[in-house]
Amino acid sequence: MSNPRYKRLLLKLSGEVLMGSGQFGIDPETVSRVAEEVKQAKDAGYELCLVIGGGNIFRGIAGAARGLDRTTGDYMGMLATIMNALAMQNALEKLGVETRVQSAIPMDTVCEPYIRRRAVRHLEKGRIVIFAAGTGNPFFTTDSGAALRAAEMNCDALFKGTSVDGIYDADPKKVPDANRFDTVSYDTVLAENLKVMDASAVALCRENNIPIIVFNIREQGNLAHVLRGDGVATTVRSA
Numbered sequence: 415m416s417n418p419r420y421k422r423l424l425l426k427l428s429g430e431v432l433m434g435s436g437q438f439g440i441d442p443e444t445v446s447r448v449a450e451e452v453k454q455a456k457d458a459g460y461e462l463c464l465v466i467g468g469g470n471i472f473r474g475i476a477g478a479a480r481g482l483d484r485t486t487g488d489y490m491g492m493l494a495t496i497m498n499a500l501a502m503q504n505a506l507e508k509l510g511v512e513t514r515v516q517s518a519i520p521m522d523t524v525c526e527p528y529i530r531r532r533a534v535r536h537l538e539k540g541r542i543v544i545f546a547a548g549t550g551n552p553f554f555t556t557d558s559g560a561a562l563r564a565a566e567m568n569c570d571a572l573f574k575g576t577s578v579d580g581i582y583d584a585d586p587k588k589v590p591d592a593n594r595f596d597t598v599s600y601d602t603v604l605a606e607n608l609k610v611m612d613a614s615a616v617a618l619c620r621e622n623n624i625p626i627i628v629f630n631i632r633e634q635g636n637l638a639h640v641l642r643g644d645g646v647a648t649t650v651r652s653a
């Protein structure tokens with residue numbers, strides 16, 4: 415299933431992907447299913463970095479809406495991403511895939527701190543590296559964390575696995591004849607404010623010429639298809 419265009423990939427998963435059919439938290443069966451797909455991608459020869467969101471547990475902005483300090487809520491959201499990273503590490507290691515978690519918020523007894531050169535070494539040794547705690551800063555999202563790590567790690571592409579199968583010209587839930595783009599430029603995404611990733615993440619990918627591939631990870635087996643280039647997805651790149 416290897417796609418010769420890409421060697422080192424960053425796979426960003428929304429936290430909600432780990433909920434399975436639940437409304438909150440981590441569903442171990444779903445984590446195992448996703449881990450199996452990640453293992454297949456690794457076995458196909460890719461070097462893989464993972465970033466997992468925290469929206470299945472906590473989002474700072476939701477806390478702020480209910481009276482919590484935004485910054486406190488954001489730190490709680492970042493801690494949620496560490497829980498998700500540990501769950502995914504556990505599932506991958508059960509499948510025999512060596513995995514390291516590196517956190518942007520140092521937490522020495524739980525996982526490694528983020529050290530770029532060490533992360534590169536892990537990839538070279540065939541390990542998967544999960545980057546946790548986003549950027550380590552409030553007022554950002556894990557999409558920005560994913561774009562930042564993808565740039566730092568010289569990834570060839572950022573795959574965003576989410577609950578929709580790409581980027582549409584209107585909200586497909588509200589507009590029945592909304593069209594899905596196969597490819598769309600960074601500039602169009604930013605100018606038309608298309609909902610895919612936050613603007614800072616898209617701008618960082620544009621600056622570093624990292625294509626973003628948005629696809630539905632909830633559909634079983636889809637990661638392999640999308641990596642091969644025969645799956646349903648939208649690619650964001652230069653015009």
Ligand code: UDP
Nearest residue numbers: 429467468469474488491548549554555556
């Ligand atoms: N977060 C943050 N800084 C970061 C990354 C994440 O403050 O660099 C916080 C923020 O509150 C965010 C939460 O962590 O809402 C969970 O991340 P995100 O919403 O990106 O998760 P996803 O939507 O991908 O599940």
